[in-house]
Amino acid sequence: MYKANTLIKRIFKVAVILILGFWIPLKVLNFALVDDVRSYTRVMLHEMYTQEENIDVLFIGSSHCYRTLNPELIDKIWSKNTFNGGTSSQCLDGSYAILNEVAKNNDLETVYLEMFYTQMGGVYSDRTQLTLTYIICDYLKPSINKYSYMLSAVPKENYIESFILARRNWKRIFEKGYMNNLIEKKLSEEYKSYQYIDNGVEEYLGKGYVANYNSIEGGYISDGIFSPTRALSEDDIKYIKKIKALCDKKGIKLVLFSAPMPDFRLCAAENYDSYVNELNQLASDLDFEYYDFNLCKSEFLSLAETDFYDDQHLNNLGADKFSRSFAKFFMENNYSACLYESYAEKVNHMEDIPLGVIVSKEEAELKFETVIPREMTLCYEAQVETENDVRLYKGDGGNFSIPIDLDKNNKINIALYYGENNQSLCTKYVYEVGGK
Structure with a gap:
């Protein structure tokens, strides 16, 4: 009986040592590597x-x-x-x-x-x-x-x-300064x-x-x-x-x-x-x-x-x-x-106004699609500004494409006209794209 109890105690001690030997290093690594600041x-x-x-x-x-x-x-x-x-x-x-x-x-x-x-x-x-x-x-x-x-x-x-x-x-682990910076933040009172x-x-x-x-x-x-x-x-x-x-x-x-x-x-x-x-x-x-x-x-x-x-x-x-x-x-x-x-x-009770514009890129052009609650008549103006020039595009409808050079910084100012004679109301959008 005495030997059995002694064996159990030894096994328990070994288990505790193994668990602590695994758990403590893990806690240290988590503290030094996991950024949850x-x-x-x-x-x-x-x-x-x-x-x-x-x-x-x-x-x-x-x-x-x-x-x-x-x-x-x-x-x-x-x-x-x-x-x-x-x-x-x-x-x-x-x-x-x-x-x-x-x-x-x-x-x-x-x-x-x-x-x-x-x-x-x-x-x-x-x-x-x-x-x-x-x-x-x-x-x-x-x-x-x-x-x-x-x-x-x-x-x-x-x-x-x-x-x-x-x-x-x-x-x-091998990223210079990462662990030092993270540990410093984690040691803060905040x-x-x-x-x-x-x-x-x-x-x-x-x-x-x-x-x-x-x-x-x-x-x-x-x-x-x-x-x-x-x-x-x-x-x-x-x-x-x-x-x-x-x-x-x-x-x-x-x-x-x-x-x-x-x-x-x-x-x-x-x-x-x-x-x-x-x-x-x-x-x-x-x-x-x-x-x-x-x-x-x-x-x-x-x-x-x-x-x-x-x-x-x-x-x-x-x-x-x-x-x-x-x-x-x-x-x-x-x-x-x-x-x-x-x-x-709800849509049936909405005003006839553009709700927003979705932009997609296709090679050397941008495509613009206007989201509307129901069919309505629109016309657009798109002014493209780069470092060297300004170009203006106009047309009917709310879906249109314009050529673009994505290697340059482009600021695009869009105006959508609607209402009586497509001139009474205007919604404006700004989109920036391109550059290296």
Whole structure:
């Protein structure tokens, strides 16, 4: 018996030595190689874990969640403690993992799950961009929830990078100054105390909300064609059902919603109503609520270009407007007065104005396509400025091409005329391209 106990103690000591001999070097390498100095998720999850007050309401979803809903504003209207658990490009398995984590330690009343259409339709096992997973699992506390998420969300060939964070950046060991600079930042009081250092454009304002202070000036103009909507994949539906089951088990109300985006983007996608219809049907089948705030009537919420900082995200001004409207919407329960039945119905109530311009490059020319809510007559002027000359192109219509030398810096001032005799109204855009 004595020998058996002695053997067990020796085995235990050896195991501890091996674990510490592996774990401590890994922690050192992670500290020196993994650059998370500007990670919103690191700060957000730390704040979530250290909340002293019970979280009553949780918002989860993609960047359209954490850049759109400001809990500080909503708390005052609802007299609840709300928290935003959104992360960049968060898919539904990530939403499920964060919900699981919050529900373990809080008596949640309601969960609002944000649904961004381009995040849907994928096969999770086919992922190649794993940052969306790492930014969540890297900062979840060790638990069955964390490791089950990691094992299901990451392909087997990436397991090493998932568990050994430094493996992702191992090539930078030999990059001059990289580790010294990173270690210096991580030894700062801001990093150690989980204070996010704003960069003058964006700022972490607490409880998961990130404010952006840029705004669209001079109309929407974008490179490339926007992705059309896709049907929900089996993985999407699987995790919506898992989220619903968890909410039912815990007695939590589940509400799905889509955050407002510019009509420029939605009209360019062309088939947005197919997405709205599919989610409405799923909501009916699974007995939860879904509201799409891209269907807002202008009397309820009117957003201008200056309320967005790009062609899909609200800036701080727009998020302030929407957060207040969102809170009011769920307090008053007067849904029909606030939302159209479909996006097509909303389009029918839009003004006849250009919504924006999509630009594509083809060899020695640029192609411009104007996004409009319905057929309308347009004419254009495009002034191309280079270092040496200025050229002017004119024509009828909103779709046109102009020759361009991409080796030179080009500033293109576009004016689209419409209205009575195509002269009464004008929308202007600026596009810069080229140069070495």
